[in-house]
Amino acid sequence: MVVLGIILVSIALLAMNATLLVLNTRAAMGSNEQYARSYEIKRTLSGFQSIVTTAESGQRGYLLTGQIAYLEPFFRATRSWRTELDHLRSLIAPNSPRQRSVAELEKLTADAVRRLEQTISSSDQPGPAGKADVAGTEHATATMDRVRAVIDELMREEDARIEALRAEVLRDMWVTVGVALLTTVVVVLVLLGLHRLLRRYVAARAAAENALLQANEHLNRLVEERTAELTELSQHLIRASEEEKANIARELHDTLGSNLTAINMDLNWIARRLPKDVPEVRERLQRSLQMLSETVELKHEVIEGLRPSHLDNLGLAFAIRSHCQEFSRRTGLDCDVDVEEDFDDIDPAWSIAFYRIAQEALTNILKHAQATSVKVELRRENGGMRLRITDDGIGIQQNAPPKTKSHGLVGMRERMRQVGGVLSVTRGPNGRGTVVDAFIPAEEQKLSAAV
Ligand SMILES: Nc1ncnc2c1ncn2[C@@H]1O[C@H](COP(=O)(O)OP(=O)(O)OP(=O)(O)O)[C@@H](O)[C@H]1O
Ligand SMILES: [Mg+2]
Structure with a gap:
């Protein structure tokens, strides 16, 4: 607000300065014209004075010498004084009081000239020995003196006018210079102030940007740390879950498996020794044996689900093939498996990751895809x-909103990240179906080999 006020005052000062400059220039031009006119008036007055003086000297010369030659300038002067006076009148404003002085000058001059002419015409014998009209000449000289007095008065007036004009121009000039100086000082001060403000503003902005940058960096670091922690945690959970599943599978296999085998052997032993006349007991025993065999099958499925024995014993290719066959058998969907080789040499961590991804992808197809056929490919690239x-x-x-209780795709991604791979889930060819693509680059192979 204060800054705006200062800027507005500066602008007002600059505008005032410009206005004064324009006005003063116009005034100076006017003064210049007036100067020129005053000098022209003075020049005309002196011209007029010299004409009347010429007329007077001509008359005197003629009367004193009697030579006609003196009359020539006299008559020239008497013919031209009116022209000069008209010029003088045109130089003075029509309503100026000086026009009265000019009128008086005209009257007096006309009177003086008439008297001079009279003295010439009344002097029959001019010359040193002749008789001149002395009284008429003195009268004419007195009138001429009054003419000169009026001319002097007009000259003084013009001088005073010129002096007043000079003083006025000088005053205007000083006012303009003063205002220009004041404006310059104020504008320079305002510019300096603005420069300081600008510097302060730029510094504050830079500091704010810096603070924002630091806050962002801190936030980014925090996000990176938390992401690393969460990745670590999720990978730990995946590892722990795999180990736990393997332990349970082993435990079930070792304890439950051997117990069920022992029960099976005992029941078969009883069946062999059972008398033929107890059909009801035999029938119940057969049912128990049947149920036992189903339980053994169930145990097998549970153990396979927890930790596919094929994976550990027969390798990834076999495990995937057999999982797909089982999937086809259960769902009736056509499952085409394209697995080039056995992949016996690959990292066990890769095997379990690929196997679990295949498991989850097939489960998703069963749950969500409404597909009629599935293709599973596994190859080196x-x-x-x-x-x-x-x-x-x-x-x-x-554009479906993410489901909070869906973890399959997230788990697949996490498994790939754990082994340094990437997972992409896209639309299939021609925008139909779904393609789940899991890829582990070669460098990860070298890395895991080095570890
Ligand atoms: N092959 C597929 N075809 C069509 N939709 C799919 C397919 N796979 C996944 N989806 C969609 O993606 C969503 C997320 O899948 P995700 O496996 O993460 O979760 P889920 O199967 O719903 O639950 P969870 O796997 O946690 O039991 C699914 O709910 C489904 O809408
Ligand atoms: Mg799923």
Whole structure:
């Protein structure tokens, strides 16, 4: 607000300065014209004075010498004084009081000239020995003196006018210089103040930007730290869960498995020794044996689900093939497996990651895709490995809001991240179905080998 006020005052001063400059220039031009006119008036007055003096000297010369030659300038003067006076009148404003002085001058001059002419015409014998009209000449000289007095008065007036003009121009000039100086000082001060303000503003802005940058960096560091912690935690959970599942699978296999085998052997022993005349007991025993065999099958499925024995014993390719066959058998969907080799040499961490991804992708197809066929591909690519599961179902809804209770895709991504790979889930060819693509680059192979 204060800054705006100061700027407005500066602008007002600059405007005043410019206005004064324009006005003074106009005034100076006017003064210049007046100067010129005053000098022209003075020049005309002196011209007029010299004409009347010429007329007077001519008359005197003639009367004193009697020579006609003196009359020539006299008559020239008597013919021209009116022209000069008219010029003088035109130089003075029509309503100026000086026009009265000019009129008086005209009257007096006309009177003086008439008297001079009379003295000439009344002097029959001019010359040193002749008789001149002395009384008439003295009268004419007295009138001429009055003419000269009026001319002197007009001259003085013009001088006073010129002096007043000079003083006025000088005063205007000083006022303009003063205002220009004041404006310059104020504007310079305002500019200096603005410069300081600008510097302060720039410094404050830079400080704010810096603070924002630091806050952002801090936030980024925090996010990175938290992400690293969460990744670490999720990977730990995946590892722990795999280990836990393996432990449970082993425990079930070792304890439950051996117990069920012992029960099976005992029941078969009883069946062999059972008398033939107890059909009801035999029937119940057969049912128990049947149920036992189903329980053994169930145990097998549970153990396979927890930790596929194929994976550890027969390798990734076999495990995936057998999982797909089982999937086809259960769902009736056509599952085409394209697995080039056995991949016995790959890192066990890669095997379990690929296997779990295939498991979850097939489960998702069963749950969501409404597909009629599935293709599973596993191959080496540029030293890395790629698993691709393609279905021809409805595809994942593009702009569907994320489901808070869905963890399958997140888990797949996390498993890939754990082994340094990437997972992409896209639409299938022609925008149909879904493609789950898991890829682990070659460098990760070298890294895990080095570890
Ligand atoms: N092959 C697919 N075809 C169509 N939609 C799919 C397919 N796979 C996943 N989806 C969609 O993506 C969503 C997220 O899948 P995700 O596996 O993460 O969760 P979920 O299967 O719903 O639950 P969870 O796997 O945690 O039991 C699914 O709910 C489904 O809408
Ligand atoms: Mg799922």
